[in-house]
Amino acid sequence: MKLKSSYIAVALAAVVVLAFPAFLGAYYLNVARSVMTYMALAISWDMLLRSGQISFGIAGLFGLGSYASALAVLRGGMDPFASIIFAAVFAGLMAFALGFVILRLRSMYFSITTLALMEIFRIVMHNLHDFSGGPEGVVLPVVIFNGDAPALYWLCLAGLIITIGVSWYFEKSKMHLALTAIRNDETSARSNGVDIFKYLLIAFVVTSTLQGMMGAIQVQSYGFTAPETAFDANFTLLPLAMALLGGIHSTIGPMAGAILLGIASEWLKLQIPYGHLIVYGVIIILVILFMPQGLLGMARKMIRAGRKAGATHE
């Protein structure tokens, strides 16, 4: 009975989200797209975090994907839609190659190396003037779907749904057990026969593929990218804050965080043109200090407390 009602809720939500273009204007669809992009990045960041590895390089893979897609169209004459798949595969392969080396690192060394990799990608794109357009970036001749707002919205939604699906699969399959075991205690995970490197590599490649895909969707929807936009630190900062606020180690937490902060950020951008990002910094600090489990963790605690109270009444 309970299962059925939750399925109905999900189906209802899906219908509403799918039908957004019917009753929202172009501006709101644009806001929705940016929220969805950040949401997908937040979920993908969280997927790797479930293994205990913090990546500060979300923007790196995101930017890499957007450049791969833009350059495939511009220099290789690829179909825009195919270029999104190409970019996702490219980001995945890149992560596969890099993973062999950087997944040996742990804790702060891993985090800082991902940050450094992002900078390397940015500098490379900045300096390959002839190939990547250098600091001015690249402009695509046409925007995918000729810039039709509902079509762009659905494209972004498709990327988000793939991300949610993969994350959900991660939560329900053996991956979840393996990643949680690695996060809790690597030594005991290894002694129980978990192939740590294999699972870390899978998680790293899959999340990088998703981030690359979102980058490609972004660049195809705007028709433009430059090193400073593709590798903008916001693409690292915002997803991180969203996932933390919503509640880490889950799919639903980053989603909730992204909706809250994504909409708040669009409003704040208009209120405080300089420095509206301070809200994110402060949220990160407060969440870490006062509710490390995020809103989701608080909600769970309240439900549990409520049940307990109910049980004693009976």
Place this chain on the structure above:
Amino acid sequence: MANKRNAAILVALITVAVAAILVWRPTVIIYGLQSAGLYASIAIPMGLILGIVHIVNLAHGEFMMVAAYATYMLCSATGMDPFLAMVPAALVTAAFGFVIYKLTIKQALKAPELNQLILTFGIGISMTQIANLFFTSQTRKLSFDYVSASVDIGDLSFGIYKFVFVGIALLMIVGLRLFLTKTTTGKAALAVGQNPKGAAIVGIDVDKTYGFVFALASALVGMMGAVFITSSSIFPAVGSPFTMKSFCLIAMAGVGNIPGILSASILLGVSENFLKAFRGTRGWADIVFFVLIITVILGRSIKGKKG
């Protein structure tokens, strides 16, 4: 034996390389040393915190940025020289660092390391954004006559002002060494760094020591922030590259090895300036350090696996 021979070969190779560069492009070594001084003197305070409090302070560069802005305001309002302003800047940042430690970092000391990383990351972002809020992203610069001091040797002419940074780095290394080995507080700090539980058992106030070390490191980086405005223009994001560079230098030197930070800085400074010496590779100078850091971190991790 083999190790010793390898080391000897390495030293010989480095000497030959340095000599070759010195003859061919002397400015590479000179400017390399100068930027090494700046890198090292910013990285050393962070190394102090990492070595004793065992916290990676990802807001380190932002502390410097805040001090730089404070000094900028003080100097442009009163006409004071930044070198004089080092004293108030150090006091202000020490107090500031102490408050930040008490309010946030202290609460997260027992939390997993990942929480601490994200926490200091958030602190750094907040500080950059506060600067953005007050000063906007416009760059600011004060100019001083003595900065353009230069020396001619033969037909070679180069600026000497930035050697000040090398001096500061050396002073910091000697000063910290004396402090950590000769004074009671310093010895206590060293003991806490090695083993906080053991230090607590023998009666050292660990929390007080952490707070003190944090304030001391903030004061040092605050001083650097004051001097920093003499040679560079400032903007809210000016500190963040230094956070990363500092961390990398510490990782290269090995946590707890403060003099090693200077050698790592020299390697970084000289290789950066080597690329800057050629028109074709100038834009790539920034990448040196990221490549260097990844190589070093990986080298260490692989060596660690074998050993």
